[in-house]
Amino acid sequence: MSAIIAQLTRRQLLWQGNNQQAAYQALSSGFAELDARLGGGFPATGLIELQTDAGIGELRVMLPYLKQQQASGRLLVLIAPPAEPCADMLAAAGINLDALLIISPANNNAMLWAAEQCLHSGCCASVLLWQPQLSLAQARRLQLAAEQGAASLIVLRKPAQYLSLPVNLSLALTAKAQGLSVKVLKRKGGWAGEVVNISMQQHWPALCLADSSAATALTAVAG
Amino acid sequence: MALYLYLQLPSLLVDCVSPLPAKVPLAVADAQHRLVQLNAEAAARGITLGMSLGTAAALCADLQLLPYQTERQQQLLQSVAQQLYQLTADIALDPPDGLYLRLCAMLRLYRGLNGYWQVLYKALQALGYRYQFSCGTTPLAAKCLARQQLNLLSADSTGLSAALKRSPLVASELSLPLQQQLKRLGINTLGQLLALAPAELSRRFEPELLSYLGRLNGDFYHALNYIQPAPGFSRYIELLYDIADTRVLTAPLSSLLQQLSMQLKQRDALCYQLQLSLHFRSGRPAIVLAVGSAQGEYLPERWLMLCQLQLCRLKLAEPVSGLELNCDDFKPRQAQTAALFDNSVATLSPLQLVSLLEARLGRGAISSLSLQNQHLPELASRRQPPLWTQQSQHQKQQNQSGGGAALKPVIPLALRPAFILPSPRPLTEPVEITSGPERLCPNGWQLAAQRDYFIGRNRKGQWLWLYRTVSQQWFVHGLFS
The missing domain is CATH 2.30.140 (Spermidine Synthase; Chain: A, domain 2)
Structure with missing residues (x-):
């Protein structure tokens, strides 16, 4: 390497693609195929956006990650969950129910306020937020609070055309017979547009369809 | 030798009005329209105690008047006594405006009268009331000397008794007819009265005179009712002007919380629940807010934040004229422990976060989940108060009683929906x-x-x-x- 290049590098005037730093600290998602595409897993802090329908496995995909986040002894907070969370399922997945808070705010403002307080306090590891209306400024504010409190905020929204928010990671989930198909919409310090199919066969064998050839499933219709 | 200090606070009601914007003459008038308390500005304008309202108004047109409230006076005196209780073990109230402090037991602790006085002086300055005082070998002697504004501070019994003998009869507690009767006999000072033989006095005068002189001299035992520290905290402040905006309430509220936190600090205690009452002038029932903290706090800033969150949810129908802060029980403070090498960024503890969220969103909005040993899905998950396990541990530590049966961990059922x-x-x-x-x-x-x-x-x-x-x-x- 010539002396000029070395000098420019030292003065931080030259940027090289191959020594790029990760934009965030990654925590394994528990799914090897996902980890490989996301540079190690989900970000440990900051905003994660999931565009997903309800009930297709969006929470199951996050559970190993949430369990690791909670292992530090900090809280897991569910804000405005769509229905009554089930203790059996959470406990079976290894979530510590003693460090779990459920908040049911009255309106969108209260919801965002609660999320910000939780993130900012530093005593929460992860906050899950269902169906908020988020403006760009509000998302930025939550992102800052999350970085300050070293917490992660997972925003679950219906798939739609949204403005791009300042998030660390944005994923679109769609249902597949064997699990989920994950499309990376945005990744800080990485490429978007990749699609990963993840299989739930290992973690949730009962919640996967068998091969279509062996489909002996019953079909029930409401009567 | 017994030594007492009598502390007279002659203008409690005037002094407790928070600092006025400009120099305003202020006086308190009783039901007979006599002035009983004055501030310095009113005295400077030539107004004296005992003057009638008409005369005072003629002398000073812009005189501001307050009615004399017996209850309020008593409360103020009580609160002064509670504050001084930190310095002196034995304090007795002498309504309406005096306190007896028994010094003889305290002098050793403070290494003499001077050391004691320095501490007491600082506390009195912090309270901000005007006062006059005197030492005496008996409670009544101290009171008699303090009434003359002698401000004597000595443990020398001969000097004190000489001063007592010089005292005019007006300073004593004898009834007016009795004083006149004595004056006609040519007795003008207590010294002359004390020189007379008791047997002679008892023959010519009512027994009350003899009993007073006996207590003054120390010949008779004078029982004083020493105060006990109040169990909680309760204080009311009248606002200078009515406040309609809850944000403006912050200033008077924070001064109340400061006083609370002083008391909590002195006892090394915390409190978990405050009652903040907003009083209205029109007799509308007061709004009572219950402000809670799951972890227990003593810092005024934290309580102020929790109170503000509740206040900002409130819509005031009419301006607030008074604030009252009550706290029933204090709990001993627990040391908070945290990991030494854990470089955490936590600015709040989980319980503090819960209190904060509850203050804004309401009690019901926050909960935790527990797993019950039930097979029916609707019974297996039960909502619990937020972080109930931590809270109950907290309570258990407080009560110092283990004893609770250890819960058997419930094994979750295999496949259940989220x-x-x-x-x-x-x-x-x-x-x-x-x-x-x-x-x-x-x-x-x-x-x-x-x-x-x-x-x-x-x-x-x-x-x-x-x-x-x-x-x-x-x-x-x-x-x-």
Whole structure:
């Protein structure tokens, strides 16, 4: 390497693609195929956006990650969950129910306020937020609070055309017979547009369809 | 030798009005329209105690008047006594405006009268009331000397008794007719009276004179009713002007909280619950806010933040004229422990976060989840107060009583949905059943109410938890998120 290049590098005037730093600290998602595409897993802090329908496995995909986040002894907070969370399922997945808070705010403002307080306090590891209306400024504010409190905020929204928010990671989930198909919409310090199919066969064998050839499933219709 | 200090606070009601914007003459008038208390500005304008309202108004047109409130005066005196209780063990009230402090037991602690006085002086300055005082060998002697504004500070009994002998009869507590009677006999000072033989006095005068002189001299025992520290905190402040905006309430509220935190610090205690009452002028019932902190706090800033969150939710129908802060019980402070090498960024503890959220969103909005040993899905998950395990541990530490039976850990059932619908909805779409049935029967083998559960997947790829009733109807009960 010539002396000029070395000098420019030292003065931080030259940027090289191959020594790029990760934009965030990654925590394994528990799914090897996902980890490989996301540079190690989900970000440990900051905003994660999931565009997903309800009930297709969006929470199951996050559970190993949430369990690791909670292992530090900090809280897991569910804000405005769509229905009554089930203790059996959470406990079976290894979530510590003693460090779990459920908040049911009255309106969108209260919801965002609660999320910000939780993130900012530093005593929460992860906050899950269902169906908020988020403006760009509000998302930025939550992102800052999350970085300050070293917490992660997972925003679950219906798939739609949204403005791009300042998030660390944005994923679109769609249902597949064997699990989920994950499309990376945005990744800080990485490429978007990749699609990963993840299989739930290992973690949730009962919640996967068998091969279509062996489909002996019953079909029930409401009567 | 016994030594007492009498502390007279002649203008409590005037002094407790928070600092006025400009120099305003202020006086307190009693029911007979006599002035009983003055501030310095009023005295400078030539107004004296005992003057009638008419004269005072003629002398000074802009004189501001307050009515004399016996109850309030008593409260103020009581609060001064509570504050001084930190310095002196034995304090007795002498309503309306005096305090007896028994010094003889305290001098050793403070290494003499001077050391004691320095500490007391600082405390009195911090309270900000005007005062006059005197030492005396008996409570009544100290009172008599203090009434003359002698401000004597000495433990020398001969000097004190000489000063007592010089005292005019006006300074004593003898009734006016008695004083006049004595004056006609040519007795003008207490010294002359004390020189007379008691037997002679008892023959010519009422027994009250002899009993007074006996207590003054120390010949008779004078029982004083020493105060006990109050168990909680209760204080009321009248606002200078009515406040309609809850944000403006911050200033008077923070001064109340400062006083609370002083008291908590002195006892090394915390409190978990405050009652903040907003009083109105029109007799409308006061609004009472219960402000709670799950972890217990003593810092005024933290309490102020929690109070503000409650206040900003409040709509005031009319301006507030008074604030009252009550706290019933103090709890001993627990040392907070945290890991030394854990470079955490926490600015709040989990319990503090819960208090903060509850203050803004209301009690019911925050909860935790617990797993019950039940097979029915609607009974297996139970909402609990937020972080109830931590809170109950806290309480247990407080009570220092272990004893609670250790809970056997409940083993979660294998496959349950993430969300249970509060009320099952009828199934209206085609689904593909992948596993089941799992038969659940309500307690007591109510066979008619048993349900067969299946796991199904609909066309959109949603995983549903379905059940079929005995009458072959299908319902969606949960969602495998």
